[in-house]
Amino acid sequence: MTTTPMDRRSVLARSAALAGGATAAAAGLTTAAAGPAEAAPVTAGKPPSGAGALIGPHDPRYPLLTTGNNQRYVAAPEYVKMIRSTADAEKALRTAHRAGKRISVRSGGHCFADLVCNPEVEVILDFSEMTGVGYDPSRRAFYVEPGARLLNVYEALYKGWGVTIPGGICYSVGAGGHISGGGYGLLSRAHGLVVDHLYAVEVVTVDKRGTVRTTVATRDRNDPNRDLWWAHTGGGGGNFGLITRYWFRSPDARGSRPEDQLISPPSKVLVQAVDLPWADLDEAKFRRLLKNFGAWHENNSAPDSPYRHLSSLFNVSSRAHGSLGMFTQVDATVPGARRLLDDYFAAVTAGTGLTARPMTKANGEIPHLTDLAEPREMPWLNATRMVGTNNPTITDPMSRAAHKSGYMRKNFSDHQISALYRYMTRPDFTNPDTMLVLFSFGGRVNAVAPDATANAQRDCVFKMTFQTFWPDERDDAFHLDWIRGLYADFFAETRGVPVIGGRTDGCYINYCDNDMADPAHNRSGVPWHTLYYKGNYPRLQQVKKRWDPGNFFRHALSVEPPRR
Template identity: 70%
Template sequence: MTGVNRRTMLSRSAAVLGSTAVAGTLATTVAAAAGGAPAPEAGATIRPDDPRYAMLTTGNNQRFVARPDYVRMIRSTADAERALRDAVRQGKRVSLRSGGHCFADFVCNPEVEVVLDFSEMTGVTYDARMRAFAVEPGARLLNVYEALYKGWGVTVPGGICYSVGAGGHIAGGGYGLLSRAHGLVVDHLYAVEVVVVDAAGKVRTVVATREADDPNRDLWWAHTGGGGGNFGLVTRYWFRSPGATGNDPSKLLVQPPSTVLVSAVSFPWADMTESRFTRLLRNFGAWHEANSGPDSPYTALSSLFNVCHKAHGTLDMFTQVDATVPGADKLLADYLAAITAGTGISPTAMTRPSGELTAMPQLAAPRRMPWLQATRLVGTNNPTITDPTARGAHKSAYMRRSFTDRQISVMYRRMSGADYWNPDTMIVLFSFGGQVNAAAPDATANAQRNSVFKMCFQTFWHDAAGDDAALGWARGIYEEFFAGTGGVPVPDDRHDGCYINYPDTDVADPAHNRSGVPWTELYYKGNYPRLQQVKRRYDPTDYFRHSLSVKPAR
């Protein structure tokens, strides 16, 4: 199905579902959809003397380590209820994990006493009663894509990295190479199942849908970009695209292109001067500023540009185009020509891994391949961001317009300087806009609906001794880049805040955020007060909390 205008998503839902149900009933329903299998047994409780404990008390970012009393593996909604009741009864501080890719300390920090781990809940099924696809929070993104596409020929427009867990990715909004054509992942979210705890400590399971008359609709809305770990334990998401009708599962969700046209090229630092760098970056920004409207023919194209540090040797760009649209070859050729126009730089083959990208020398000349094959190629071979022994620093920004000359100058100096010489350092520029911008800012909790590309300033290293240098680089370039707005991307006519799935606790620290604008405005803009109201209703005691969590309205 083609991209839908998300401004009508609130009024075009097709069926009404009862708003609440006990966990046992829901588990039975989804089990029936999966073939009648009984609910799984309780998950393991892993304590410090268990050999699995060390592995389960940190995530993909080795900067953050927890020392909980125990880790509780969750296998079902009923299991989640039991685990939460136990923790509440004991007065334990909990954190939640699906895939373990959190960039901050939301899951692993010194205050956590119990980690609730959902990585064993990996089901992806079609639920006929809901007329929607059920995805459990521990399912990894590539498994979600494989199951949906092989089973029904559909997908969700989610992220590149194969091992990201669905639980956090979805709650934070979720985007990827198909988002310019189909919007955010949450633009297709129909319902969510959440285990919550009230002011008296009573645990219950709530199902919230996007139906206009659902009394729990705001809980659904909060999970369309409100971020993970804020409102309760998500045990299931259901997906059905707005406006989808009928009972044929293959017509109820995004149908990806059967084939895509892909390109991977490098721009050698050896050929780079400051003027060439400036023109290259100005070209990228200007193209996206001009071609990111919801109705642009270029919504069929999405590009990931790694502006790597000089120590890496190259700047690297991967581009994907829906090969089924008319003129796909020309769209790609015109895009590559626009990026390099006036630079005097000739792209070369991408022969080295680069951040989220593997080496792809075979794509120096554009090549057609099946969509799922391209998804596997990009998603499964990203050795830097999926390195489970690495430490990382990440800072994000939405851009509504191209770079200023001063901002490009900052990038050139900081990305070519010898004071921090690390080849695994990059600024990722990711195509945005298109159908993402077709939704109103308050239609979902993800408020950034007028951006043209997204930035992620990031670096990776392996030794705690390198923390000061790495964090110094990340803070230095970010705060200088946004010096005109107090060191952070304050929403204005050029910037549009930060992405909650790339959390950064520095933006809540006045030593680094000197704008006077609270971190809540950077991540949620005008949607934060509504998120606070949802928090007050479903988590009034602020039981679920972390370093950047939503606080209940007073």
């Protein structure tokens, strides 16, 4: 999906009366399937009206809507159907199913693989115009529509009610896919995954007879449709039906006031952004630095750790970039916040001789932040905007990219660090927009049982994304060979992938990678679905059997119905 510009003049409403002004990304829509309301939902923005456009090959918008954030993947569908409501989604699904069309589903367009845009797709159903965010008193929960971009969700929830969800950094990711795959970000160590706060989901499904219906499934124990809710707590997008709305209420929420139903972010955070220049590193210092990072997270990722209020994003960039980059955020309202931050940086750099240098240029997800080598306190939402919006590598509309992932239960092995150093310093590799991103994990994420949600990785300490970006199609083979070579070497001890075991714990479905289903790259004998879902996959298959028995919703890494 492509990125739409944000309008910072959006004004939020706190009553049933709609506030003026807004962008498409702050628009609201009351769903007909929400049940009898005690009061009208409070909505951000102005609702779109009518059915969404039908965009064919001769429409000037067609080239824009047949690719996404990664320009490697382009589709040639018969049409793109823009969806504006649940009723619109029902009609679009009924039409495509009756015609026997192969569909794909898009909310934000950040899909890392070709699950949305590929040559087999005949119809793309695009939810980027369903962008409502608001409060539904009938459910005592906040709703988010699938096309809402993450930063707009944060803006609406926080300005309207002082609450948030612990979601991701990149501002333009769509809520639809981010949530269904689990969803996490800088607040997850303190508050868990996004889906740990998911109360309900509205899904449009189709059975074998072609009957289209809309179901609201909740986490309530007596809900006969609870399995459909569970499948959307990490089961991935495009698997079971069309998601038209999510509702959020934290499991420990009490009372009836909206502001008590969901977590509140810190009023202020302490942030630091530093460069660690390659010129100051040799292989021994590089090894020590990475070992320090892994050891710190092994020792400080328990659910009750005082460091759960601290989260760090560490870009181990290629030597061609010039430096490694680290962004760290800690809740400034907790006692000793500055000490927590200083102790973390000291632990990671111990024995290396490295000092905090200003971040002089953007580094992957981390923007150009020259004034934060010395930690600075700022309002949480300002920090979220700062990190999320000014990030030219991730949001470059010319970008071609490759991504791979892994969860880590323990520190790096010596072999893994040697492989990483060798590939990141290879003399023939001159692409500066390349990095292994290390994300702090654990904390309250690990307080949830592996089968309580579909997201099964619940005892990890950090997670990783291997990624490289380039602009020219002629360089595809070189960059794919490079990243595949690095990944295979990094996980050579487990035959090319992060198998479920003592050190590694599989992959993250939101960082989908078709290579995991290819025995040429996954030589472990472990099925791709075990890497992503572990022991939860058979249960996901049963949900698939019930809600999509005809396997109409499918892609290269979709949940498959059980064979019997």
